[in-house]
Amino acid sequence: MFQIQDHSLRPVATAHLAQTMSLLELGNLELRERVLEELSTNPALELVEERVCPLCQRRLPGPGPCPRCIQSSLDEEAIVFVSPRDSYRKPIRRGGHDEMPELEPAAPESLAIHVLQQLAAELDPEDRPLAVYILSSLDEDGFLQEPLPYLVRTTRAPMEQLQSVLEAISHVDPPGLATPGPRKALLAQLDMLPSDDPTVSLAKRMLEETFQLMGQKDYAQIAKHLKISQKTVRQTLAFIQENLNPYPARAFWGSGRGPQSGDPNVYHSPDILITQRAEDAESPLMVEIFSAMRGWLRVNPLLKKALKDQAEGPQSEEWKEHLERASLFVKCLQQRNNTMRQLMQLLVNEQRRFILEGDRHLKPMTRAELAEEIGVHESTISRAVSSKSIALPDGRIIPLAKFFDRSLSVRDRIKEIVKKETTPLTDAQIASELHDQGVDIARRTVAKYRSIEGILPARLRKREKVAA
């Protein structure tokens, strides 16, 4: 009699609620684990790998929505759908492998794709497979650990060709990709900045000659070696820290800041991917919400039928429980997807300019407003938004919560003002400049934002300009 408590039917209603909530707040990876767990303990749950169009549910040969559906939604601002794929990041093998890793076209690494798209124009068609091979051998941080001679052997490509492809890869969007380590990655990123900038060339020298010391934060030694002041050393170091990324594959997280608790060692694969079908600014955005698994979950129809056929029997009770639980789980999953879809639809329509054109165009909005519009509790939105990341068309991966950052556009304006200034402006002057632009904030607040963005105070900026 006591065992019945375990799976008795009574708590179903509450369980439903509890599960819906707990699924919503999960990111892709956690959800995946959760689904796998459920799948392995519940025989009534079934994973269908059949490819169907996420919009019209018709069968398809490949992933993504079918051309017809895309065609018919072309005049919409955005096509939002839950994609029956897992997000792209797969565990990456370390260590030596002699054979070429198979190029799984069915499960594309979207980082690789992102890079290839940019490379398409400038790369010789015959170099393409080489690029693919290189991209698929990168480790989590985007480094190429295999030494060059090794690559020459496995690919049987001439050294120079290899080098030119590597060179090309390291200079497209996540800059510094496919370099052997942080030092080279940083150098590659510096290559892309104006070389006549004294800070840039100084940073280069620093990396080339005193990398070791930089790791130890031995400012005195660095200063001595390069024959510059310690202050300059600090400034250059700050510049590197603010503007460059030693781990290219970890790409842009937030504004590149955040050495705090938020475990910067994990490269988050996005939970949502936004792409644009054409370069054309008018063309609709494709918003792909990754479901945790490839394929779809459903209640096993065979088991359902079996239960109907023999309503009695020793197993029927157990089956019934399994079926209940399975259908509950599927419902929760659907609800999660549904909420995410609605959320993204609103978000994308509202913040289109932010997504395409950058931080300045973020319209301030609160979770509460969104919740109102969709008709859910605001805590629901909170949960849906937290711990999720989203990949923008330009390849940046940002936390979804950034959409609700009220000060982002102002901070961006400040960056712009400082960049354009001829003579260093004090915080008060910046504040009044902002006031002219229609943004009213206190002087003190300008200072806060400035420090968040890692911009030095006016007094110290002066030195830089003089040096320039």
Add this chain to the structure above:
DNA sequence: CTATGGCACGGATT
């Protein structure tokens, strides 16, 4: 004396 950063308070948001 001025520009900036620290601390802390109140109000909004989660």
Add this chain to the structure above:
DNA sequence: AATCCGTGCCATAG
């Protein structure tokens, strides 16, 4: 209820 954010006041560095 807890947290985050903008701001005012004040000390301090330059």
